[in-house]
Structure formats: C-alpha cells, structure tokens
C-alpha cells in the first residue's frame with residue numbers, strides 16, 4: 001500500500017508541537033535520534049524530518065505529500081502549495097522594524113532604504129504593493145542585529161513576544177503577515193493518498209476542537225436549570241441528570257475554553273455550585 005509521506009521540522013520551534021499533534025491523532029513513531037525517515041505504527045504514513053525552509057521545495061517536487069510547516073515559509077516560497085488545516089501553534093507575525101529612535105511615518109519612509117531580511121520574496125511583494133523601492137539585504141539569521149552594525153536601515157523578521165526587537169533597540173512599524181503552523185499538501189495527490197490525508201484531517205479537526213473546548217459539570221437547584229442552560233448551550237443540548245439530593249440537578253456541557261471566565265460569575269449568580277472544568281481530548285461533532 002502507498003503511504004502518505006509527511007514532512008515535519010527536524011529540530012527547531014515547530015518540532016515538538018508537530019510530533020505532539022501526530023501522537024494525538026494516533027500516529028506513533030519510533031524514531032531513532034538520527035533517523036531522517038520513519039514509518040508510523042498502525043497508520044499508512046511515513047514521516048520525514050527536514051528543515052522547515054526546505055519543505056516547500058520538497059512539496060513542489062513531490063518528494064513529500066504533506067507537511068507541518070510555518071505558514072510564513074509557504075508565503076515566502078510555497079506558491080502552488082495548499083494549506084488544508086491551520087494548527088494553532090507557533091503563532092507569530094512577519095514585521096518591519098526600524099531603530100527605536102527613528103521618526104517613522106509610514107511605509108513611504110522606506111524609499112531608497114536598506115532592509116535586511118531572510119524573507120526577500122515576502123518583503124519585495126509588500127514593497128511592490130506599496131510602490132516603494134528599497135534595497136534588500138538577504139541574511140539567514142540574527143537579522144535584528146543588522147541596523148546596529150550599520151548593515152541596514154530597517155529589518156523584516158518574525159516577531160512573537162517582541163523581546164528580540166526590544167533587546168536590539170528596534171520598534172515594530174508594519175505587520176506584513178500573520179503566521180501559524182499549518183498542514184500543507186502537495187498539489188498532486190493520488191486518490192489513495194488523498195483518502196489517507198482526509199483521515200488525517202478529520203483526526204486533526206477532532207483534536208483541535210477538543211483543545212479549544214472544555215467540559216463543564218456543575219450542580220444547580222432544579223428551578224435554575226433553564227437559566228444555566230441558557231448560559232451553557234453545549235454542543236447539541238446539555239445533559240441534565242438528577243442528583244441524589246431532592247430538588248437538585250447536575251448539568252454537563254461543553255464550552256469554548258476562552259469563554260469560561262466570561263460566564264463563571266453568571267453561573268454562580270444563577271446558583272451553580274461544585275463547578276468542574278475538564279479538558280477534552282478529542283471532539284467529533
């Protein structure tokens with residue numbers, strides 16, 4: 001049987017979360033420490049450990065069928081490659097930054113300036129869209145140092161917490177794009193491989209829905225049950241079970257994890273007690 005070849009970053013910021021999501025969807029890999037290719041147990045998938053920056057070319061060449069990769073790298077050099085799932089980790093943005101003391105009034109201020117970056121295509125198309133001409137200096141790492149050593153007037157690089165910019169006395173002035181880890185696929189897949197990919201996507205969606213939700217259990221007096229259901233409508237409708245104590249019920253529901261703190265005061269005000277909030281491993285609607 002044809003296996004789906006899936007690339008993940010060999011080491012770096014995406015590696016750990018990529019391996020975790022594969023595990024969560026039931027793709028278990030016994031990889032020796034220096035192995036560059038490994039077969040999954042019990043699922044028709046082969047995993048390739050590659051550099052994030054090399055993955056777009058491998059996808060284009062059909063050497064791998066799918067990959068977990070930073071979206072920003074696909075924007076830079078992944079034309080023709082499809083993003084099929086956003087994975088919710090390694091969130092960052094690609095930004096323009098200039099020295100903190102500069103008086104920056106807009107993108108036109110970069111006309112004729114030197115910009116250091118590892119993402120020349122992304123920067124060039126942003127400049128073209130804004131009708132700005134600038135000179136790009138392509139460097140592969142430590143981009144934020146460039147203005148301090150006189151190599152550039154501005155930089156374009158990845159920003160997450162902003163601490164690297166801060167440490168290098170730079171300020172963020174434009175966001176070119178936002179990025180997160182994604183599942184990307186080669187434009188050509190056999191029907192057999194497409195079927196394996198569809199199973200992987202279904203499993204990823206179940207895991208991501210579970211990660212973004214919480215299971216809530218609470219007790220309430222019977223005359224408050226409807227008020228509480230109005231606050232916690234759940235997936236289809238909450239489960240309501242009688243408690244051993246007369247006049248009380250237990251209500252079970254699912255809530256978006258970001259909404260819980262918003263509704264907790266309302267729940268308490270309606271008489272909810274003994275509120276438990278539990279993680280959900282997988283969720284299939």
Ligand SMILES: Nc1ncnc2c1ncn2[C@@H]1O[C@H](COP(=O)(O)OP(=O)(O)OP(=O)(O)O)[C@@H](O)[C@H]1O
Nearest residue numbers: 012013014051052053070071073090091092158160
């Ligand atoms: N500080 C950060 N916070 C969040 N995500 C980040 C950060 N830096 C990079 N990323 C994301 O993680 C991806 C991998 O970054 P990392 O620095 O591990 O590798 P790389 O240098 O791009 O790649 P390679 O594997 O080719 O050496 C980036 O493409 C980006 O999408």
Ligand SMILES: O=P(O)(O)OC[C@H]1O[C@H](OP(=O)(O)OP(=O)(O)O)[C@H](O)[C@@H]1O
Nearest residue numbers: 141142157158159160161162163164165
């Ligand atoms: O806004 P922050 O949270 O400071 O993150 C941004 C930094 O993170 C990335 O570098 P990384 O640490 O991956 O090092 P690298 O350049 O060796 O890839 C990126 O290139 C920035 O330098």
Ligand SMILES: [Mg+2]
Nearest residue numbers: 012013141158
């Ligand atoms: Mg990096």
